[in-house]
Amino acid sequence: MAAHPHLRLGLLGGECTGKSSLAELIGLETGAHVVDEYLRTFVENEGRPPRPEEQLAIFETQRAWDQHSCPTDIHVADPIPGMTAVYSAVYFDDDSLFDQAIEDSTRFDLLIWCDTDIPWEPDGAQRDGPEFRAAAHAVLAERVIPRLRGAGIPVVKASGSVDARWATVRDQLPEAWHP
Numbered sequence: 001m002a003a004h005p006h007l008r009l010g011l012l013g014g015e016c017t018g019k020s021s022l023a024e025l026i027g028l029e030t031g032a033h034v035v036d037e038y039l040r041t042f043v044e045n046e047g048r049p050p051r052p053e054e055q056l057a058i059f060e061t062q063r064a065w066d067q068h069s070c071p072t073d074i075h076v077a078d079p080i081p082g083m084t085a086v087y088s089a090v091y092f093d094d095d096s097l098f099d100q101a102i103e104d105s106t107r108f109d110l111l112i113w114c115d116t117d118i119p120w121e122p123d124g125a126q127r128d129g130p131e132f133r134a135a136a137h138a139v140l141a142e143r144v145i146p147r148l149r150g151a152g153i154p155v156v157k158a159s160g161s162v163d164a165r166w167a168t169v170r171d172q173l174p175e176a177w178h179p
Helices: 019-030 038-046 052-067 083-092 098-105 130-150 162-172
Strands: 007-012 033-035 074-077 110-114 155-158
Touching: 007 019, 019 033, 019 074, 019 110, 019 162, 038 052, 038 083, 052 083, 052 098, 083 098, 083 130, 098 130, 110 130, 110 162, 130 155, 155 162
Parallel strands: 007 074, 007 110, 033 074, 110 155
Antiparallel strands: none
């Protein structure tokens, strides 16, 4: 893993793949600082999903939130800023943020790719349906994860219950970081 002053973990996966539940559990188990998703705040504040021309600003705001100083030794991005690039590809057929997303991802020590093996559940205006989750998963599998791994960024796939996902993550942490 890369040498950083703090251990930086990042979550990625489509909507309703257990990212927030896993981030919460990581926080409880390790005392990690969890950075929430700006997109969720944007939708709540604006009362609508973002438009194509707003994608870069959302990516940059998520990155700024994520780069803010971490008050604990472990930092969890829920999700990584690069998920904005994935959503932009899914919703607007726009992959213009991919290069920035890959570059930004190099600052993480471990990326956790949350699988689609849990039931999809509605969440008001925040989720569009299982077909969009599947589309995001496909973009990740075909166009993002190979680039991340090719750039030497460690990616682990987390599946099953939140406890099983936490066990996968815990097994990937250096011994000094085990709770």
